[in-house]
Amino acid sequence: MKPIRVGLLGIGTVGGGTWEVLNRNADEIQRRAGRAIQITQVAERANELARRKVGDRARIHGDAFEVVRSPEIDIVVELIGGTTVAKDLQLEAIANGKHVVTANKALLAHHGNEIFAAAQKKGVMVAFEAAVAGGVPIIKALREGLTANRIEWIAGIINGTSNFILSEMREKGLTFAAALQDAQKRGYAEADPTYDIEGIDAAHKLTILSAIAYGIPMQFKKVYTEGIAKLTREDIAYAEQLGYRIKLLGIARRAAKGIELRVHPTLVPTRRLIANVEGVMNAILVKGDAVGATLYYGAGAGAYPTASAVVADLVDVTRLITADPEHRVPHLAFQPDQLSDTPVLAIQDVETSYYLRMRVLDRPGVLADITRVLADCKISIEAMVQREPGEGESQVDIVMLTHRALEKNVEQATARIERLDTVTGNIVRLRMEELL
Numbered sequence: 001m002k003p004i005r006v007g008l009l010g011i012g013t014v015g016g017g018t019w020e021v022l023n024r025n026a027d028e029i030q031r032r033a034g035r036a037i038q039i040t041q042v043a044e045r046a047n048e049l050a051r052r053k054v055g056d057r058a059r060i061h062g063d064a065f066e067v068v069r070s071p072e073i074d075i076v077v078e079l080i081g082g083t084t085v086a087k088d089l090q091l092e093a094i095a096n097g098k099h100v101v102t103a104n105k106a107l108l109a110h111h112g113n114e115i116f117a118a119a120q121k122k123g124v125m126v127a128f129e130a131a132v133a134g135g136v137p138i139i140k141a142l143r144e145g146l147t148a149n150r151i152e153w154i155a156g157i158i159n160g161t162s163n164f165i166l167s168e169m170r171e172k173g174l175t176f177a178a179a180l181q182d183a184q185k186r187g188y189a190e191a192d193p194t195y196d197i198e199g200i201d202a203a204h205k206l207t208i209l210s211a212i213a214y215g216i217p218m219q220f221k222k223v224y225t226e227g228i229a230k231l232t233r234e235d236i237a238y239a240e241q242l243g244y245r246i247k248l249l250g251i252a253r254r255a256a257k258g259i260e261l262r263v264h265p266t267l268v269p270t271r272r273l274i275a276n277v278e279g280v281m282n283a284i285l286v287k288g289d290a291v292g293a294t295l296y297y298g299a300g301a302g303a304y305p306t307a308s309a310v311v312a313d314l315v316d317v318t319r320l321i322t323a324d325p326e327h328r329v330p331h332l333a334f335q336p337d338q339l340s341d342t343p344v345l346a347i348q349d350v351e352t353s354y355y356l357r358m359r360v361l362d363r364p365g366v367l368a369d370i371t372r373v374l375a376d377c378k379i380s381i382e383a384m385v386q387r388e389p390g391e392g393e394s395q396v397d398i399v400m401l402t403h404r405a406l407e408k409n410v411e412q413a414t415a416r417i418e419r420l421d422t423v424t425g426n427i428v429r430l431r432m433e434e435l436l
Contacts, residue, residue: 003036004318007067007098008058009043009089010079011050014103014130017303018077018310019053029311033318037311039077043067068093075317077310078102083110090126094118099321101313103130103306109204112211112218116331125320126331127313132205133158133282135305136298137312142212142286143333149288151213153253155266155435158205160280160300161189161196162228162248166265167278170236170245176229188280198227199248199263206250210261213252213286215334216342219261224347226264235357235428238399239267242383244355244432245275251433258343260350267355267401267432274435285435293435348408353382353432356400356410358417359424362389366422367398373420377413379405395424401432 006022008015019039022029030036039057043064044050050060061067068076068089076093078100080086086107090100091114100119102108108115108131119126129139133156142151157163161183168179180197183189195201203223211218228248239246244267253260268275273295277283282300287293299305320328330336360366367386374381383401402410414427 001035003038004033004314004321005038005040005072005074006314007041007043007070007073007076008039008079009064009067009077010081011042011044011053012079013303014306014310015042015044015077015079016053017307018079021304021307021311022314025311029315033315035318037314037318041067041070041073064089065092068098069096073098074321075099075101075314077314078104079310081106083107087111087115090115091118094122094124094126097122097124099124099317100126101130101310101317102126102128103310104128105131105201105204105208109207109218109220112208117336119331120336125317125328127317128208129313130306130309132208133284133296134298134300134302135308136282136284136296136300137309138209138284138286138296139212140312141294141296142209143329146286146288146291146294147333149290151254152287152289154206154209154213154251154284154286155274155433156202156206156209156250156284157247157274157277157282158250158284158300159196159199159202159248160282161193162199162202163277163282164188164280165197166228166231166236166246166248169231169233170240171278173233173237175233176231197229199225202248202250202263206252206261206263209250209284210252210259212333214254214259214342215332215338215340216259216344217339219344222261222344224262224264224350226262228265231265232428234397235355235430238357238385238397239355239430240270242385242399242401243270244268245270246430247275247277249433255345255351257349258345261344262347262350265430267430268435272435348406348411350407351404352407353404353434354379354402354410355428355430355432356402356414357428358398359395360398361422361424362394362396363422369420369422370398370417373416374402374413377405377409377416379403379409379413
């Protein structure tokens with residue numbers, strides 16, 4: 001049987017890793033796929049860089065559109081990133097009857113609905129395992145391994161940069177700025193780290209996971225997103241004292257009135273496995289009604305882990321390339337005419353537990369005033385820590401952990417408490433998840 005011919009768009013870090021893994025493990029991959037998979041054309045503007053990596057084993061193009069339009073290509077691997085040219089290339093590849101493999105989470109989060117619709121109409125596949133959590137096979141687990149389950153919730157550490165920063169803050173007592181600078185020196189954070197530290201990258205990935213888990217369209221704009229830039233080492237220390245660790249989590253949860261989609265710093269009990277995932281590693285917890293809680297852990301970025309996912313997609317597409325399109329696994333796990341219109345909840349309608357830290361004057365009656373406001377807003381306290389004032393100090397920190405409450409009630413309560421004469425500054429409010 002003739003080899004599957006692959007066109008590789010971009011041979012940078014991940015593209016170079018894909019080239020190396022595919023060639024290094026060619027015999028093993030052929031045994032698994034049932035036929036050889038060969039990269040025969042490469043698109044790369046840096047022509048000399050490409051030539052050094054591939055030699056004469058593939059044709060090199062400066063124009064990626066030449067690859068996606070080539071009649072000699074069966075599968076296009078898009079690894080150039082972005083949401084403009086990459087979108088045009090993917091749609092052009094699909095229009096020309098090519099299957100597509102991509103690691104482009106931003107593109108899928110923003111334009112996945114359009115891309116999948118085009119692929120469905122043309123009868124080709126779009127595979128995107130590498131778009132979420134690098135080498136961790138979470139897409140395949142949701143689309144296939146857990147297909148018998150009604151997914152109750154997903155909670156994931158899906159951005160390694162932010163997880164590294166939080167680990168450094170906790171372990172070394174660093175400020176956020178110092179931990180970020182360390183991450184940049186090590187190459188874990190970009191010169192402009194906005195997408196990582198503000199939760200945007202995690203929101204892209206959560207958009208994809210939620211669509212597969214719940215059979216809803218991609219809805220990136222409805223993901224509540226909050227980053228880690230405002231976290232202090234004081235709050236990380238208080239959380240540790242109370243038996244919790246702070247992680248930037250992407251959370252998707254099926255609730256009575258809709259789907260929760262949110263990315264934010266979250267207190268997680270230290271005894272949970274996911275709370276002990278440190279450094280740049282990724283981990284995703286998925287709770288299914290039949291299987292219970294399952295954990296997926298591994299490297300979320302890097303040349304070889306991401307290449308592992310890209311090549312796995314190539315093998316999957318190769319295995320299915322002769323299958324009847326109607327009997328392939330759908331892009332978002334559910335049949336296209338069975339997607340749900342379940343609403344995505346606004347953050348104000350989300351119910352969870354909260355960590356509240358407030359700076360107050362050290363005088364009688366302060367705590368009574370605060371608890372009265374919380375009771376009025378239907379919020380009950382689970383635990384509390386009050387630090388003793390130092391010599392000469394007139395202000396102290398009070399930290400409270402609440403039982404589950406509606407976000408809008410907590411917003412109302414914190415606004416009222418901040419107006420009390422005995423409370424100084426703004427209340428620090430972080431969400432908590434038990435992940436049971």
